[in-house]
Amino acid sequence: MATVSRVVNNNPNVKPQTRKKVFEAIERLGYRPNAVARGLASKKTTTVGVVIPDISNSIFAEIARGIEDIANMYHYNIILCNADKRKEKEIRVINTLLEKQVDGLLFMGGTVTEEHIQAFQTSAVPIVLCATRDENGTYPSVDIDHETAAFDAVNTLIRHGHREIAMISGTLQDPANGYARFQGYKKALEAAGIEYQEDLVRIGNYRYESGVEAMKYFLGLKKKPTAVFAATDEMAIGAIHSIQDEGLKVPDDFSIISVDNIRMASMVRPLLTTVAQPMYDLGAVAMRLLTKLMKKETVENPRVILPHETILRLSVNHVNK
Amino acid sequence: MATVSRVVNNNPNVKPQTRKKVFEAIERLGYRPNAVARGLASKKTTTVGVVIPDISNSIFAEIARGIEDIANMYHYNIILCNADKRKEKEIRVINTLLEKQVDGLLFMGGTVTEEHIQAFQTSAVPIVLCATRDENGTYPSVDIDHETAAFDAVNTLIRHGHREIAMISGTLQDPANGYARFQGYKKALEAAGIEYQEDLVRIGNYRYESGVEAMKYFLGLKKKPTAVFAATDEMAIGAIHSIQDEGLKVPDDFSIISVDNIRMASMVRPLLTTVAQPMYDLGAVAMRLLTKLMKKETVENPRVILPHETILRLSVNHVNK
């Protein structure tokens, strides 16, 4: 038994000849190692759990691909759970993942509450947060700086001469895509000495339709903005179409910018100017970090902020004088 | 030990009072059941493997969501593996999934070759194919009728008076999205007595850019088509933009139709007319079928073809006289 275990696990302490005999027997018997038994004995499952808000959302799908590629590279498999940013569901899947003895956990979700922390603390295996952070910063995480990303977006609008800048925001309850990006908007205005006007921001739900709706509202204002910053590309695209449906033009009549850089941003007319978030890398780096933690390697900086980059395309213009 | 096992598994043969004591001990000790040990003893892991071409592709992401929702409903978790339709990788992940003792396997991939069948045959657990089929139809599967879907698409073009109909196809090596949809195109032409012209079909790679390129080619023809059928929405959208970039109009100058109905199809101007493939349901139904198979329930029809539906939107018009 032990010898078979050695050859299967590539342990060098086996004579080539016996190794060969074992392989022949494996072939002849159609033997397939049982990873569950192995997991029980070795206390390692070579699988990691990933809780994700929604795999059908292209942003998370892209992140997930980054995660899986790196996991695969290090011979891990991933158990994927959609939790829709709902706290109870998140807690529940964290627990079942831990019961399944995953070697590590990658968490993407909504707000990281006290209850999340409690669940995390029962874990014997490392946990890294991806595209989220906990308040106190006690857990390893990989994310971008949403506030600065938004700031940069609004700032490029300002540098193009715009001063009447509307925002289509997400809910302020959402710390990253919502609150932080909204803060970036406000700070950019403030830095430019532009007064914040409440009726120039609308709250959407990140989806296309809500971008359409929000823009309709702005179009109905007597004092219209000249540019719009949307918290997500999808809402930005909705805004663009809302404008075009009124017979107006982007960027001639309105400049539009957002943050994300989903694939669709380069599949619309005009091509969407946006602040790119490195989605694949978010997943890849988070997974890489997790592998280090699982190997108990010491990692210099367990809270990584990935850079964003504003991609100038065609939806932003200098303001019409 | 046995009693604890009983209360944890909700076995009724436990006195309420001792059940309570066990729960208290669990609470006090912070005990968490070990699913790996359970899996070894019970020979069930309550996890299913799903091999998918690419989770970052919105079609598969949507299917995956359907899979996960139903899996979750039946208390299964899923191990997700991207295999990029590459045979060796597919075979490899099938084997590691089987080693991990998944209770069932959901396979989405490219062509199902003889080697796939051999790998499947070593499996002790049920396998269902999703969005693919094997030649002989020996394995349970859930798919749409790609050929008829394409036929219907081309036919609505014909019913709108078009007779010069080009196609942007996928590679004919791909049995479903490629070959079958191309066959549907040809048969629809034939049924309408329209002669098939080789220079009216271009092979793309399903992506936006290849749609753009293919359309550019058609635009350069001396005898241009009046309508284009694209094998996928993404290529169709590329075609639309290619047309618009030349200052021409859809549907006034060209009608465009395709099959898939991805979310983006209703996020472009004009809204894309397309034959909808029920992606979420493909995943959901496949997973439901797999649960039945895993419970050894007898299933009436293990090869299900889900209906498609042509969604008339704004990219198709009657031909200009």
Place this chain on the structure above:
DNA sequence: ATTTGACGGTAACCATTTACGATGTAGCTC
């Protein structure tokens, strides 16, 4: 002849499930 290192075997261990047997108790019969 002794030491050393490579190799292979033994058995404990991992955390459960489950078949089976033991125990206790209530109800019934006589």
Place this chain on the structure above:
DNA sequence: GAGCTACATCGTAAATGGTTACCGTCAAAT
């Protein structure tokens, strides 16, 4: 009221399929 049966409840131990620490053996080198 004793004895028996039936059933509910609980515990014991085997089984699950591996890993791994430890030990013994053997051949080669010193």
